[in-house]
Amino acid sequence: MRHRVKRNKLNRYASHRKALVKNIARSVFEEGSIVTTTVKAKVARTLVEKIITKAKKANAAENPVRKMALSREINKNFNDRKLVDKIVNEIAPKYQDRNGGYTRILKIGFRRGDASEMSLFQLLPVDEK
Template sequence: MRHRVKRHRIGRYGSHRKATLRNLAKEIIEHGSIITTTPKAKAVQIFFEKLMTKAIKAKKADDKVKSVALRREIFKQIGDRRMVNKLVDEIAPKYLERPGGYTAIYKVGPRRGDGAEMSLIKLVED
């Protein structure tokens, strides 16, 4: 039974799952949208929403120390300083007034090779 288990496992062991989510989140930050399988899109959506919330708090923070601490928390998850700066300085200001739901998933159809269900995950435009 899977009682109280909230993570999407996406068929990978822990460190591989973490690396996959990190790479997918970096691609969303860099390109604004990606096409991936539906289970991966649902997993990265949860991961990315938490990062985005931290980025918005870092942008809104009056205290420099709190802003730096939040940037470090984001860096701990992503591992790329350039992406952290882009997320906080360029992407987060667009969503300052939005309470959540920064990404949307659109189903694209089956993948040609193996028939896996594919989805487009992109940042929501206001």
């Protein structure tokens, strides 16, 4: 029985899956959008949304200790302080008045080699709501 089993394993062991999701999230934050399979995009969406939410809290924090703590939590995923600064200072302020839904997945067709469904996984532009 699969009661309360929510995670999609992507046919990978745990450490490989975590690395894959973190790499997809890193690419989305660096590039703004990537092309990947629909299933991988849906799995990575949760991490990207949580990171943006933490970055919004860090950006709005008046207490510098709280801001540093939240930035370090984000840094646990990437181990790259320049990327964390970009997320907290450039990306998060754009979504300050938005309550979730920072990404979208647009299906673009099927991959020629194995017919996997491909999608464009991107951060939403600021003007859309």
